[in-house]
Amino acid sequence: MAVSLTSLLCLSTVFLSSNLVFASKDCKFPALFNFGASSSDTGGFAATFESPVPPYGETYFHMPAGRFSDGRLIVDFIAHSFGFPYLSAYLNSLRSNFSHGANFAVAGSTITPPNSIPPQGRYIPFYLDVQLWQFLHFKNQSQIVKKIGDVFADLMPEEEYFAKALYTFDIGQNDLGNRIFRNLSIEEVNASVPDIVDSFTTNVRNLYHSGGRSFWIHNTGPIGCLPYILVNYPVTEDEYDSAGCAKPYNEVAQYFNQKLKEAVAQLRQDHPSAAFTYVDVYSAKYSLYTNPTKYGFELPLVACCGYGGEYNFGVVLCGQTATVNGTQIFGGSCGNPSVTVNWDGVHYTEAANKFVFDHIATGAFSEPPVPLARACHRFPE
Numbered sequence: 555m556a557v558s559l560t561s562l563l564c565l566s567t568v569f570l571s572s573n574l575v576f577a578s579k580d581c582k583f584p585a586l587f588n589f590g591a592s593s594s595d596t597g598g599f600a601a602t603f604e605s606p607v608p609p610y611g612e613t614y615f616h617m618p619a620g621r622f623s624d625g626r627l628i629v630d631f632i633a634h635s636f637g638f639p640y641l642s643a644y645l646n647s648l649r650s651n652f653s654h655g656a657n658f659a660v661a662g663s664t665i666t667p668p669n670s671i672p673p674q675g676r677y678i679p680f681y682l683d684v685q686l687w688q689f690l691h692f693k694n695q696s697q698i699v700k701k702i703g704d705v706f707a708d709l710m711p712e713e714e715y716f717a718k719a720l721y722t723f724d725i726g727q728n729d730l731g732n733r734i735f736r737n738l739s740i741e742e743v744n745a746s747v748p749d750i751v752d753s754f755t756t757n758v759r760n761l762y763h764s765g766g767r768s769f770w771i772h773n774t775g776p777i778g779c780l781p782y783i784l785v786n787y788p789v790t791e792d793e794y795d796s797a798g799c800a801k802p803y804n805e806v807a808q809y810f811n812q813k814l815k816e817a818v819a820q821l822r823q824d825h826p827s828a829a830f831t832y833v834d835v836y837s838a839k840y841s842l843y844t845n846p847t848k849y850g851f852e853l854p855l856v857a858c859c860g861y862g863g864e865y866n867f868g869v870v871l872c873g874q875t876a877t878v879n880g881t882q883i884f885g886g887s888c889g890n891p892s893v894t895v896n897w898d899g900v901h902y903t904e905a906a907n908k909f910v911f912d913h914i915a916t917g918a919f920s921e922p923p924v925p926l927a928r929a930c931h932r933f934p935e
C-alpha cells in the first residue's frame with residue numbers, strides 16, 4: 555500500500571510539474587513570415603532593383619548577400635534561433651526555399667503608399683499593403699504548388715504552418731525618413747504619425763483575419779542618431795542630446811512608438827485569441843549610443859563604411875567610388891565592424907544587430923514581457 559501511495563504521490567507531482575512545463579513552454583513556431591524594410595530585407599530589393607556591392611556582406615557571407623549590412627540582420631538571428639535556414643525573400647526567384655516561411659520586406663519600404671516611385675521617383679513600390687497582398691497570394695499559391703507535388707512542393711510551407719507561424723514586423727522608419735527628406739517640418743512629420751500607424755494596424759488586422767495568431771512587432775529606432783539624418787539635417791547645438799543624437803528627430807520616432815504601442819494594445823484587446831507583442835527596439839538600440847563602451851562598441855555615431863566628414867558619411871557612400879578633390883576615393887569598410895554600431899550611415903552592423911537581438915529575445919524589451927520563443931502567449935509565465 556505504502557509503495558503505491560508513494561507512486562501515486564510521485565505521479566501527481568510529475569503531473570503537476572509537467573503541467574507547469576506545459577504552461578511555460580516554447581511555442582515551436584513552424585514558420586516565420588516577416589514584413590518590413592531594409593532593416594530586415596534578406597534579398598527583396600536586390601532581386602528587384604540592384605544588389606548591394608562589396609564591402610556589403612563582408613563579415614558573415616563574405617560577399618554581398620542582399621542585406622544592407624556587413625552581415626546578418628535581426629531577422630536572421632530570429633530565424634536561426636528557431637532552427638530555420640535564413641529566410642528567403644519572396645521576390646527572389648533564384649534558389650529560394652520557403653519551407654519555413656518567407657520574407658516580404660524590401661529595403662526602402664514604407665507603411666503608407668510612397669508619393670513617387672522609380673524610375674522618376676526615389677521611393678519603393680512595396681509598401682506594407684503590397685507586402686500583404688503578396689503574402690496572401692503566397693499563402694494561396696503555395697498550397698496549390700504543394701498539391702501538384704513535384705520538385706517545388708518541398709520548398710513550400712505546410713498548410714497548418716500559417717496559423718502557428720510567427721509574424722514579425724519592422725517598418726516605419728522610412729515613413730518618417732521620406733517625409734524628412736521631402737523637407738517637411740518636424741511638426742508636419744509628427745502630425746502624419748497617427749495616419750501611418752492606422753495604416754499599419756489595418757494590415758496587422760488583415761493578417762489576423764487571414765489566420766495569423768502570433769505577432770512580434772518591432773517599434774522604430776532612434777532615427778536622430780543616424781548619420782544620414784545628422785549630416786543632411788543638422789540641428790542647433792542645444793538640440794543634440796548627451797549622446798550626440800538629434801533630439802527633434804528622435805522625438806518624432808518616440809511619438810510614432812507611443813502611437814504604435816497604443817495600437818498594439820488595442821489589437822490585443824480586440825482579438826483575445828491572438829498574441830500581439832510590442833518590442834521596444836528603440837531602447838535596445840539607443841543604449842548603444844548612451845553606453846557604447848559598456849557593450850564593446852566605439853564611436854556609435856560614425857559610419858564604418860563610406861567616406862566623409864565627422865560621421866564618415868555623405869561624400870562617398872559605402873561601396874561607391876567618387877573623385878574627391880581630384881583623388882579617386884572608394885567608400886570602403888573601416889575594417890572593424892565588430893566594434894562599430896553603424897555600418898553605412900543608415901543601417902546597423904551585424905554586431906549591433908546581434909546585440910539588439912540578444913536583448914529583445916529575452917522579453918526584457920517586450921510588452922507583454924514574453925520572450926521571442928514564447929511569443930504565441932498573451933501573458934508572460
Ligand SMILES: *[C@@H]1O[C@H](CO)[C@@H](O)[C@H](O)[C@H]1NC(C)=O
Pocket residue numbers: 638639651653654708709
Ligand atoms: C529546404 O529547407 C528545408 C529546411 O531547412 C530543408 O530540409 C530542405 O532540404 C530544403 N530543400 C532544398 C531543396 O534545399
Ligand SMILES: *[C@@H]1O[C@H](CO)[C@@H](O)[C@H](O)[C@H]1NC(C)=O
Pocket residue numbers: 694695
Ligand atoms: C486561391 O486562388 C484560387 C484561384 O485564384 C481562388 O479560386 C481561391 O478562392 C483562392 N483561395 C483562397 C483561400 O484565397
Ligand SMILES: *[C@@H]1O[C@H](CO)[C@@H](O)[C@H](O)[C@H]1NC(C)=O
Pocket residue numbers: 735736737
Ligand atoms: C530640401 O532642402 C534642401 C536644402 O534646401 C534642398 O537641397 C533639397 O532639394 C530639398 N529637397 C526637396 C525634396 O525639396
Ligand SMILES: *[C@@H]1O[C@H](CO)[C@@H](O)[C@H](O)[C@H]1NC(C)=O
Pocket residue numbers: 740741744745802805806809
Ligand atoms: C507630436 O505630436 C504629439 C501630439 O500632438 C505631441 O504630444 C508631441 O509633443 C509632438 N512631438 C513633436 C516632436 O512635435
Ligand SMILES: *[C@@H]1O[C@H](CO)[C@@H](O)[C@H](O)[C@H]1NC(C)=O
Pocket residue numbers: 862869878879
Ligand atoms: C577638399 O579640399 C578642401 C580644400 O583643401 C577641403 O576644405 C575639403 O575638406 C576637401 N574635401 C574633402 C571631402 O575632403
